[in-house]
Structures are given as C-alpha cells and as structure tokens.
Amino acid sequence: MAVANDPYIGAWKVVEVISLCGSGGQTSLEGTEMKLDEAGDVTWILPEGGDVDCALFRCEAYDLVTDHSYNNDRRSLMLAAVSGHAIVFKVDHPTPQDLMVLTCEDWCILQCQRVPCREPPPDHAFSLARLLGAEMYADLTLTAADGTQLRAHSLVVRLLAPTLDWPSDPLRHLPAEQLRALLHYLYTESLPALAELCRRYVTNVSLREALCALVWETLGCCQSVADQLAAACRDQQQGVETVFGCPGRVSALVRLCLRQVAVGLSKLTLAFDLYGRHEASLDAAERREVIRYAQSRLPLFLGQLQRVLLGLRSLLSAANQAQRTALAARAVSELEWL
Known part of the structure; x- marks a missing residue:
C-alpha cells in the first residue's frame, strides 16, 4: 500500500516499451502518462492516437505489494479495474528517483520517467x-x-x-x-446509442418503403398489360376494328405483354433479394409486418398475371385462319431480323 512519502507516488511517463510476447502491439503505450496518487487511484493521460480500448487504461486503482522473498523486498504494482481484471507489474526500485521499470510477465516491460503532475484532459460527465x-x-x-x-x-x-x-x-x-x-x-441517465438507434430506425423505414414500392410496381406492370388485353378482346367481340387489321399492332402488343411480365417478375425478384440481404437488421415485429404485406399482395400479382396470360390466349384464339397466317409471317420476319 502506498504512503504519502512513497517514491512511487506521482506522475510517470512511458518512454519505452519492450515487448515480451513478440506481437509488438504495445508500442501504442509509448507517451502514456500514469499518475499514482496517495488515495490509491490511478489516472491516465493518453497521447494522441492512443488505444483507448487497452485493458491497462481501464484500471482505476492500484496497490503496491511487497514481496519479502527478495533480499531487497522487491515490490509489485497491481493495477485493478472496476470490471474485475487486474494487471501486475514487477517494479524495479527507482534509482535514480526519476526512473522506474515495470515488468509484466509474458507481456511487456515499461520504462517510465517521472514527470511533473498535470491534470488529465476533461472527460465525459460522471456516470455509472x-x-x-x-x-x-x-x-x-x-x-x-x-x-x-x-x-x-x-x-x-x-x-x-x-x-x-x-x-x-x-x-x-x-x-x-x-x-x-x-x-x-x-x-x-441517457439512452443507449441514440444515434445508432435513429439510424437503424430510418434505415428500416426506408427498407420497408422500398419493399412496398417494388411490390406496387410489380402489380402495376401486370395491371397495365391486363387492361390493354381486355380492351383488345372487347373490340374483337364487338366486331369493331381490331388489332388483327394490322399484324404489326398484334406483334407490338405481344411484345409489350411479355416485356411487362418480365419487368414485373424482375421487380418481384428484387424485392425478395432486398429482403434477404437486410432481414438481419429487422426485428421480429418488422419482419412479420413485411411478410404479412407481401402475403396480402402476392395473390393480387398472381391473379393479374393469370389475367394477362388468359387475355393473351383469348386474343390470339379469336383470330381467323387468314389473320393467323399473317401473324405467323410477321413473327417469322421478326425472328429472321433478330
């Protein structure tokens, strides 16, 4: 235990670090200042770029223990943290008084030099x-x-x-x-990681909106094609001028149907992929909300897809032999062009 006139009390600066484990990762300790006070508290002043996560800097109390097995009663410096861990250094007597060598077995040797005491930089407000x-x-x-x-x-x-x-x-x-x-x-007296919680909330809201938008765009693709096919079928049944009067119009309508169906399926695939990549960031309630929404819209998509295919079949089956021949010739010419 330290006393008022103990030569170890005061501020010490780590001027050199010698690694004993071969990793060389202890060089970040150089330049660190350690203040040992009479009350048994230790405070740290880290250099710019110091590793604040180092276990050594979590220590807030110290004790000096004398080992009487040595002829000169060698002392050990034990640094302890609130979390329960402790780090023990063997101390070489400061001779001269402004030098001290701390040795931690299998880790490192710290060569320290006494420096004038100075106050640590302002820290965060006190909390538990x-x-x-x-x-x-x-x-x-x-x-x-x-x-x-x-x-x-x-x-x-x-x-x-x-x-x-x-x-x-x-x-x-x-x-x-x-x-x-x-x-x-x-x-x-503060919320945990408020900025991270806000970022996660905004990200998840944007994700849900993106998924909903993709589903609606998928439904819109099939809806527009189904409406055009339904109008063409009505014209055919009412005997007005139909698309079969111009094979090019039929070809364009079929291409439009296939293209819109492909776009709808692509958007549906994008929605599944987007959900799969970000599923881990959603909590259970948000996942259930997305799944319920998709389940409620998927039957609508399949129903519209069925309308498109049935309308396409109804339109083509209403053509007479001459119209089918013209359509076949048009299709062959377009395939040859491809």
Whole structure:
C-alpha cells in the first residue's frame, strides 16, 4: 500500500516499451502518462492516437505489494479495474528517483520517467456506465421475457428507481433489448446509442418503403398489360376494328405483354433479394409486418398475371385462319431480323 512519502507516488511517463510476447502491439503505450496518487487511484493521460480500448487504461486503482522473498523486498504494482481484471507489474526500485521499470510477465516491460503532475484532459460527465454488465459487486439478476439474464447492482437501481420492488424481478415481462435500454438509462441517465438507434430506425423505414414500392410496381406492370388485353378482346367481340387489321399492332402488343411480365417478375425478384440481404437488421415485429404485406399482395400479382396470360390466349384464339397466317409471317420476319 502506498504512503504519502512513497517514491512511487506521482506522475510517470512511458518512454519505452519492450515487448515480451513478440506481437509488438504495445508500442501504442509509448507517451502514456500514469499518475499514482496517495488515495490509491490511478489516472491516465493518453497521447494522441492512443488505444483507448487497452485493458491497462481501464484500471482505476492500484496497490503496491511487497514481496519479502527478495533480499531487497522487491515490490509489485497491481493495477485493478472496476470490471474485475487486474494487471501486475514487477517494479524495479527507482534509482535514480526519476526512473522506474515495470515488468509484466509474458507481456511487456515499461520504462517510465517521472514527470511533473498535470491534470488529465476533461472527460465525459460522471456516470455509472462502467458498472453496466460488470460482475464486481453485482448482487441482482434481472430476467427478460425471453429468459435473458442481466446482472445489476441493487444499491444503484434502488437509489434510482426506489418505487420498484427489485428483488421480485418486476421487469421480467420486458424484452431483453428494452430491459438493457432501461438499465442503461438508470446507470447513465441517457439512452443507449441514440444515434445508432435513429439510424437503424430510418434505415428500416426506408427498407420497408422500398419493399412496398417494388411490390406496387410489380402489380402495376401486370395491371397495365391486363387492361390493354381486355380492351383488345372487347373490340374483337364487338366486331369493331381490331388489332388483327394490322399484324404489326398484334406483334407490338405481344411484345409489350411479355416485356411487362418480365419487368414485373424482375421487380418481384428484387424485392425478395432486398429482403434477404437486410432481414438481419429487422426485428421480429418488422419482419412479420413485411411478410404479412407481401402475403396480402402476392395473390393480387398472381391473379393479374393469370389475367394477362388468359387475355393473351383469348386474343390470339379469336383470330381467323387468314389473320393467323399473317401473324405467323410477321413473327417469322421478326425472328429472321433478330
């Protein structure tokens, strides 16, 4: 344990890092400043571009332990984090007083130099975010509706939500995602990843609108062809001038029918592909909404496709022998041109 006149208390800057594991990934520690105070707290000042996710920088407390098996009572520096992990360094006595060597077995050696103490840069407002999901001091288990269990701290949740009977697990009816969001709000007084939630909401709304648009365009392709074929069949039945008076008109109408049917099928395929690629980003309720919508529109598409094919067959079967001969000659000439 540190005392007021302990030579280790103060600010130290890592001036050199020697890797003991061969990875060489510890060079990002160079330039880091470590402040050991009399209360047993350790604070870090990282250089620009430092690895903020390094486990070493999550340590917030320290202790100096003396190993009496050495003749000179060699000491160890133990750095501990709230999440429960600890990192132990063997300490070489600072001789001269402004030098210190920290050795962590199988990881690295840190050569440190004493520097004047300075205040760390302003950090985020105080919150209990680091306690979220931490096992240390967690004495409460909350169960979501799907059986997911989340650990919490009874002292924290009772202080922030005193009206709930936390030991009786009052939130067991909530889905896991909502339970996590509620705990996040209790611990931090902020919503979890609000920007990400908004982005996901906008993306999913755009996805649903794109799927609906593709389905409607598919229905529109078949609807326009079915209407034209129905009009041609009515003219044929009423004895007015029909498309058979000009084989080129019949050929153009058939090509239009086939092209629109192909476009409709392509759009339907695009809708299936779009849903398949983004299905994972939709929650269960959104997936059910999309599937229900597709199921309600698919019979309409198949019905319109049937109208197109029946109308095409009815139109061609109403032609007489001479008209069929003219149509066949027209088709042969167009195939030869292709």
